[in-house]
Amino acid sequence: MNVQPLGLARLVADIEAGLTTPARIIGAAEERIDALDGEIAAFVRRAPAESVAAAIAATGPLAGVPFGVKDIFDTADMATEHGSPLYARHRPVADAALVAMARKAGAAILGKTATTQFASLDPCGTRNPHDISRTPGGSSSGSAAAVAAGMVAGACGSQTGGSVLRPASYCGVAGYKPSFRLLPTVGMKTFAWSLDTAGLFAAGVADVALLAARLTGRDLARAPLADAAGLRIGLYRSSVDALIEPEMQAAWHRAARALEAAGATLVEVAEPAALSAARDVHGAVQNFEAAHALMWEHRTHRAAIAPRVLAQLDEGAAISPADYDAARRTARIGRRTATSLFETVDALLLPSALGAAPEGLGSTGDPALNKLWTLTGNPCVSVPGLTTTAGLPLGISIVTRFGRDAEALAIGALLEARLRA
Amino acid sequence: MNVQPLGLARLVADIEAGLTTPARIIGAAEERIDALDGEIAAFVRRAPAESVAAAIAATGPLAGVPFGVKDIFDTADMATEHGSPLYARHRPVADAALVAMARKAGAAILGKTATTQFASLDPCGTRNPHDISRTPGGSSSGSAAAVAAGMVAGACGSQTGGSVLRPASYCGVAGYKPSFRLLPTVGMKTFAWSLDTAGLFAAGVADVALLAARLTGRDLARAPLADAAGLRIGLYRSSVDALIEPEMQAAWHRAARALEAAGATLVEVAEPAALSAARDVHGAVQNFEAAHALMWEHRTHRAAIAPRVLAQLDEGAAISPADYDAARRTARIGRRTATSLFETVDALLLPSALGAAPEGLGSTGDPALNKLWTLTGNPCVSVPGLTTTAGLPLGISIVTRFGRDAEALAIGALLEARLRA
Structure with missing residues (x-):
C-alpha cells in the first residue's frame, strides 16, 4: 500500500498562501478514504454530507485540515x-470539548475512527497501513491508521496505558500525549479518570505541534531548534527494557546518537525504585477506576463486554478502596519522583513500543513502556522516522517535565529532522 | 410546612431489625413526594414504576433507602x-458511576432532583421546605430540599463553588463534600473538571456518613466520638468574613463553644495569603474550564443558555491559556498551603453560608465561604442543628486535611450531637 501521510503544517501553509483550498484538500481526503478504507478499516463512521459541507466553508486556524475523531469522543x-x-x-446531544475545539478552529471532521472496546485492549479490526497483516496498535487504532494512510492530516485519540504512543510508533506517525488534562476529556468515554489522557496524531512532530497549538491557542509550536547544544538527554533504563526487541534497541541507540551529533549531552538515567513501583500500580489504579466508570455496563450487560475489558473490570471490582488508595499514594510519589528526574536532564529518551507492530490482528501490542508516563502525567511525543530492516516503523519517545509540552515537541521535531537528514 | 427529614441511619437499622420493610419505607416516601412536591418542586422527574418495583426488591447495604439524584447525573x-x-x-444510555453505585448498594432512586442550569447560579424554582418564600440554595437545590422535606433519606449533588454545603445549610440538613474525586464524577455533566465534586445529603451527619460508607465501601462511618478531648479546632478567619451575617456569626461562635465544652482546644487561624489568592482565582479556573466543557452549548445554542451561566461562559472564553495556567499555579500553591494548615489543627470550623437562606427565589445565595475548599479539594461537612431566632437553619462546616474524610464526618457528628443536647 502507498502510505503517504498528509503533512499538516505544509497543508495549512499552502492554504494560507492560496496554493490550494479547503474544498480541494477535503475532497482529496474523502477520495483517499473511499479508496483505502475498505482495506484499512480506520473509520467506523463517515461525517454526514452537511457536516462536510459546513467544514469546507469553515474558517479558523485549522480550516481545511481533514481530521479524524476517535469513536469515544x-x-x-x-x-x-x-x-x-x-x-x-x-447519538450524543453535544460535541465533546475537544471536538468542539476542533470545529471552532475550523478543522474538517470527516468521520469517527475505530477504537478498541472502551479504549481497552480488544482489537477492533483496523489494519496497519504499512502492512495490512499487522495491527496498527490500539486503542486509538483508527486515528493512527487514518493519519498514516493520509486519509486525514490530524486525529485525536486517548491514552490510559499506551493508546496514543504505541499506535503512533506502529503506524510511523507522530503521536503526542500531552501533560495530564492539557486537552480536555469532557465528553470522552471514561475508562480511568486519573489516567485517561486525550492526545493527537499527525504526520510529523512539527505537524502535531501545530495542530495542538491551533486547537488550544497555546504556545506549543515554537520555532525549530537549530541544534541540541546545551540539552541534557537522559537514556531511561528501566526493568521493562529486557522486553525491548533488538531492532528497537538499535533504533533507540540511533536516536540517541542523532541527538548527540546535534550537540546534546547523553546521560544514563536508571529508573528510580519509586517509578518502578508506580508502574506496578498502574493496573490497580486503572482497573479500580474502570470498574466504577463502567459499572453500569459491567453490572447490567456483562455478556456484551469484550473479554479483555471484562477481565479488567472483574479485576477492578475485586480491588478494595484501601488497596486503591495505597496504589494512588504510590502513584503520587511516582509523580514527584518523575518531576525530580528533570532537575538533571531536559528530556528522557526511550522507545515508544517494544518493537514494530506485531504480526496479526489478534492483539494491539504491549503498552509496557508507555503506561508509567500516563500515570505520572508527563508529556510524551513519539517521533517517527526509524524503521526495522524490513521497513516497519519504529517510534522513539521524548518525555519532559510536567507542563513542558512545548519542549517535548521542540526536541521531538529536532530529532525527527536529524533522523530524516 | 411540616419539615421532618428521614433519618437514614435509623431507617437502615429498622429495616435490618425487621421493624419495617423497604416496601413500606419506599411507599411512604413516594406518598410524601406526592403530598409535598407540588409546593416544593424538588423533583423534576419521578422514577418509572418498574424502577421503583425493582428498588423495592433490591438487596444491598442501602436497600430500602429512598434516594434522589441531581439531574446532572x-x-x-x-x-x-x-x-x-x-x-x-x-435519555442517557448508561447510569453515571455514582448512580450505578447507588443501585448496586440497593438504594431506591425515586427520581431526578432539580438543578440550576448546568449546576451554575440560575435558580430552578425549587422552594425551601423551611420557608417556601425562600431559596433552598443551589445548585443542588432539589436534592437538599427533598432530603429536608423527608421525601428521600439521601441524595446526591455536586459542588463546583458551594453547591452542596450552601443548600445543606439553607435547608437544615447534613451536606458532605468529599475529598476531590473520592466519589466518581463519571456520567455527571462537567462544568469545571478540576473543581466539580460529587457530594451527598442526608438528615444528619451520622446519616450522611453511613450513606457515604455504604455507597463506597469505605471506612467513613466510624463509632461516635465520646468527646473532643485532644482535638485542636481552628476558627478560620478570612477576608470574606465581613460578609457573614450576625446570626451566622453567633451560630459559628455557638458551634465553637460546643466543641470547646466537649474538650476541644480552639485555635485562631488567620487565612494565609496563599489561600486568599487561591480563592481569588477560583472564578478564572472555573470559567475557563466551563467555556471548554460547554463549548458546544455556548457556540451553537447561545440563546438557550441562562443568563448567569452565559456570563460565566463569555468570561471563560475570554481567558487566555496563559492566564488559566497562572491561576492553576496559584491553586496548586493553595492546595499545598491548605495541607500545611492541618499540621497544627485537626479541623477548621467556619460557617457553611453567609447566613440563612435569602428571601425570594431570584438567587440561590452566595458561595463565598465554600469555593476555596472546592478549589483545594479538602473534605467538608456541613453540620445542621443551629437556627436563626426566626427558626431558619444555619449550617456550620468542618474542614479537614485532604483524604481525612472520616475525621471530618466524625467531628461533624460530635458537633451535631452536642448542639442537639
Whole structure:
C-alpha cells in the first residue's frame, strides 16, 4: 500500500498562501478514504454530507485540515459507539470539548475512527497501513491508521496505558500525549479518570505541534531548534527494557546518537525504585477506576463486554478502596519522583513500543513502556522516522517535565529532522 | 410546612431489625413526594414504576433507602436534562458511576432532583421546605430540599463553588463534600473538571456518613466520638468574613463553644495569603474550564443558555491559556498551603453560608465561604442543628486535611450531637 501521510503544517501553509483550498484538500481526503478504507478499516463512521459541507466553508486556524475523531469522543452529528454494541447508534446531544475545539478552529471532521472496546485492549479490526497483516496498535487504532494512510492530516485519540504512543510508533506517525488534562476529556468515554489522557496524531512532530497549538491557542509550536547544544538527554533504563526487541534497541541507540551529533549531552538515567513501583500500580489504579466508570455496563450487560475489558473490570471490582488508595499514594510519589528526574536532564529518551507492530490482528501490542508516563502525567511525543530492516516503523519517545509540552515537541521535531537528514 | 427529614441511619437499622420493610419505607416516601412536591418542586422527574418495583426488591447495604439524584447525573431509566432545554427528554444510555453505585448498594432512586442550569447560579424554582418564600440554595437545590422535606433519606449533588454545603445549610440538613474525586464524577455533566465534586445529603451527619460508607465501601462511618478531648479546632478567619451575617456569626461562635465544652482546644487561624489568592482565582479556573466543557452549548445554542451561566461562559472564553495556567499555579500553591494548615489543627470550623437562606427565589445565595475548599479539594461537612431566632437553619462546616474524610464526618457528628443536647 502507498502510505503517504498528509503533512499538516505544509497543508495549512499552502492554504494560507492560496496554493490550494479547503474544498480541494477535503475532497482529496474523502477520495483517499473511499479508496483505502475498505482495506484499512480506520473509520467506523463517515461525517454526514452537511457536516462536510459546513467544514469546507469553515474558517479558523485549522480550516481545511481533514481530521479524524476517535469513536469515544462524543459528536453531535454522528453516533458515538465506544467500540461497544451497547452504544450502537447512540447519538450524543453535544460535541465533546475537544471536538468542539476542533470545529471552532475550523478543522474538517470527516468521520469517527475505530477504537478498541472502551479504549481497552480488544482489537477492533483496523489494519496497519504499512502492512495490512499487522495491527496498527490500539486503542486509538483508527486515528493512527487514518493519519498514516493520509486519509486525514490530524486525529485525536486517548491514552490510559499506551493508546496514543504505541499506535503512533506502529503506524510511523507522530503521536503526542500531552501533560495530564492539557486537552480536555469532557465528553470522552471514561475508562480511568486519573489516567485517561486525550492526545493527537499527525504526520510529523512539527505537524502535531501545530495542530495542538491551533486547537488550544497555546504556545506549543515554537520555532525549530537549530541544534541540541546545551540539552541534557537522559537514556531511561528501566526493568521493562529486557522486553525491548533488538531492532528497537538499535533504533533507540540511533536516536540517541542523532541527538548527540546535534550537540546534546547523553546521560544514563536508571529508573528510580519509586517509578518502578508506580508502574506496578498502574493496573490497580486503572482497573479500580474502570470498574466504577463502567459499572453500569459491567453490572447490567456483562455478556456484551469484550473479554479483555471484562477481565479488567472483574479485576477492578475485586480491588478494595484501601488497596486503591495505597496504589494512588504510590502513584503520587511516582509523580514527584518523575518531576525530580528533570532537575538533571531536559528530556528522557526511550522507545515508544517494544518493537514494530506485531504480526496479526489478534492483539494491539504491549503498552509496557508507555503506561508509567500516563500515570505520572508527563508529556510524551513519539517521533517517527526509524524503521526495522524490513521497513516497519519504529517510534522513539521524548518525555519532559510536567507542563513542558512545548519542549517535548521542540526536541521531538529536532530529532525527527536529524533522523530524516 | 411540616419539615421532618428521614433519618437514614435509623431507617437502615429498622429495616435490618425487621421493624419495617423497604416496601413500606419506599411507599411512604413516594406518598410524601406526592403530598409535598407540588409546593416544593424538588423533583423534576419521578422514577418509572418498574424502577421503583425493582428498588423495592433490591438487596444491598442501602436497600430500602429512598434516594434522589441531581439531574446532572446520567440515569439509564430516566431523562437527564441538566436544567437546560437543550437536553429536554435526553435519555442517557448508561447510569453515571455514582448512580450505578447507588443501585448496586440497593438504594431506591425515586427520581431526578432539580438543578440550576448546568449546576451554575440560575435558580430552578425549587422552594425551601423551611420557608417556601425562600431559596433552598443551589445548585443542588432539589436534592437538599427533598432530603429536608423527608421525601428521600439521601441524595446526591455536586459542588463546583458551594453547591452542596450552601443548600445543606439553607435547608437544615447534613451536606458532605468529599475529598476531590473520592466519589466518581463519571456520567455527571462537567462544568469545571478540576473543581466539580460529587457530594451527598442526608438528615444528619451520622446519616450522611453511613450513606457515604455504604455507597463506597469505605471506612467513613466510624463509632461516635465520646468527646473532643485532644482535638485542636481552628476558627478560620478570612477576608470574606465581613460578609457573614450576625446570626451566622453567633451560630459559628455557638458551634465553637460546643466543641470547646466537649474538650476541644480552639485555635485562631488567620487565612494565609496563599489561600486568599487561591480563592481569588477560583472564578478564572472555573470559567475557563466551563467555556471548554460547554463549548458546544455556548457556540451553537447561545440563546438557550441562562443568563448567569452565559456570563460565566463569555468570561471563560475570554481567558487566555496563559492566564488559566497562572491561576492553576496559584491553586496548586493553595492546595499545598491548605495541607500545611492541618499540621497544627485537626479541623477548621467556619460557617457553611453567609447566613440563612435569602428571601425570594431570584438567587440561590452566595458561595463565598465554600469555593476555596472546592478549589483545594479538602473534605467538608456541613453540620445542621443551629437556627436563626426566626427558626431558619444555619449550617456550620468542618474542614479537614485532604483524604481525612472520616475525621471530618466524625467531628461533624460530635458537633451535631452536642448542639442537639
